[in-house]
Amino acid sequence: MITDLQQFGPLLTDVDLKKYNTYHIGGIAKYLISPTNSVDLINLIDYLKRNHLPYIILGNGSNIVLNDEPFNGVYITFKNMRAYQFNEEDQTAYAEAGAMLSEIALKSIDYSLKGLEFACGIPGTVGGSIYGNAGAYNSCILDYVSEVTIIDENMDVVTKSHDDLTYGYRTSIFKSHKDWLILAATFKLSPGDKEASLEIIKDRQQRRVATQPLEYPSAGSVFRNPEGDYAGRLIEMCNLKGYKIGGACVSEKHANFIINTGNATSKDIYNLIKYVHDTVLTKTGVDLIIEQEFIGWE
Numbered sequence: 409m410i411t412d413l414q415q416f417g418p419l420l421t422d423v424d425l426k427k428y429n430t431y432h433i434g435g436i437a438k439y440l441i442s443p444t445n446s447v448d449l450i451n452l453i454d455y456l457k458r459n460h461l462p463y464i465i466l467g468n469g470s471n472i473v474l475n476d477e478p479f480n481g482v483y484i485t486f487k488n489m490r491a492y493q494f495n496e497e498d499q500t501a502y503a504e505a506g507a508m509l510s511e512i513a514l515k516s517i518d519y520s521l522k523g524l525e526f527a528c529g530i531p532g533t534v535g536g537s538i539y540g541n542a543g544a545y546n547s548c549i550l551d552y553v554s555e556v557t558i559i560d561e562n563m564d565v566v567t568k569s570h571d572d573l574t575y576g577y578r579t580s581i582f583k584s585h586k587d588w589l590i591l592a593a594t595f596k597l598s599p600g601d602k603e604a605s606l607e608i609i610k611d612r613q614q615r616r617v618a619t620q621p622l623e624y625p626s627a628g629s630v631f632r633n634p635e636g637d638y639a640g641r642l643i644e645m646c647n648l649k650g651y652k653i654g655g656a657c658v659s660e661k662h663a664n665f666i667i668n669t670g671n672a673t674s675k676d677i678y679n680l681i682k683y684v685h686d687t688v689l690t691k692t693g694v695d696l697i698i699e700q701e702f703i704g705w706e
């Protein structure tokens with residue numbers, strides 16, 4: 409198996425998954441492979457499908473809850489597919505799925521292009537951010553994406569235009585096509601002013617530092633905000649700030665963040681998310697929808 413997989417890209421074995429997600433949880437991955445180009449990636453997926461081997465796609469692991477239990481398959485990352493380039497003439501940025509969204513956002517300012525300032529504090533890859541339509545401050549990533557290149561269910565490389573991409577608040581067409589792989593995206597930006605963009609970024613960064621527990625491992629907001637309300641407000645109203653299960657704790661700073669206080673297990677995070685959800689439902693009648701994804705759970 410090892411020698412088979414090695415042909416598709418750099419392969420690591422017995423990898424501690426804690427280094428691959430921002431909650432710093434998860435067990436040991438038997439195989440973790442990071443192809444360097446789309447041909448190897450397609451051949452890898454083809455090989456895995458033919459051999460009935462399950463696989464899990466990891467971005468930067470900043471919106472997922474991994475399982476500590478062993479997973480009988482292969483983890484795939486895009487960390488070797490992270491190239492990007494700007495085109496000043498048509499005000500676009502092209503980025504491979506493994507590029508960090510915040511890097512594209514910051515770099516666009518060097519080219520005096522505006523639009524992605526909101527994304528500077530989002531610690532995800534381009535692929536993971538498009539999958540979940542990451543957003544902040546009333547903006548979302550898919551508003552700025554003109555094209556996405558994917559590998560579809562037939563293993564064809566297909567380019568989807570903006571109009572093909574149905575999306576909404578923290579959701580996208582990719583959530584209902586889990587077998588599609590995002591390879592790259594083109595962002596459509598507009599002419600901006602460097603200083604003005606930097607001011608916006610500074611303001612957003614200050615707001616994050618003031619309101620989010622960035623000093624602890626987490627995966628950002630746990631639940632989507634219900635229409636016209638805030639998940640954090642409801643959780644706080646239920647007196648859950650500071651509530652702990654094992655090493656997992658509802659942040660005192662932001663009630664919609666669950667933090668790993670040092671030794672949280674996957675089960676601790678899972679149980680605390682469930683407890684918060686059920687308590688809010690019982691006490692307020694609001695059925696909060698989870699924003700984070702459970703990956704590798706049966």
Ligand SMILES: Cc1cc2nc3c(=O)[nH]c(=O)nc-3n(C[C@H](O)[C@H](O)[C@H](O)COP(=O)(O)OP(=O)(O)OC[C@H]3O[C@@H](n4cnc5c(N)ncnc54)[C@H](O)[C@@H]3O)c2cc1C
Binds near residue numbers: 589627
């Ligand atoms: C401190 C902090 C602050 C945050 N703030 C925000 C915020 O303001 N707004 C916001 O929206 N989010 C926020 N997040 C959550 C997270 O950063 C975003 O959702 C991010 O876009 C997830 O990207 P990722 O690369 O980490 O994806 P991952 O968490 O690795 O993966 C998420 C999903 O995408 C899938 N996926 C990843 N790459 C691909 C690909 N190439 N093709 C197909 N599927 C893929 C994975 O399989 C998984 O199902 C925050 C997180 C943290 C820790």
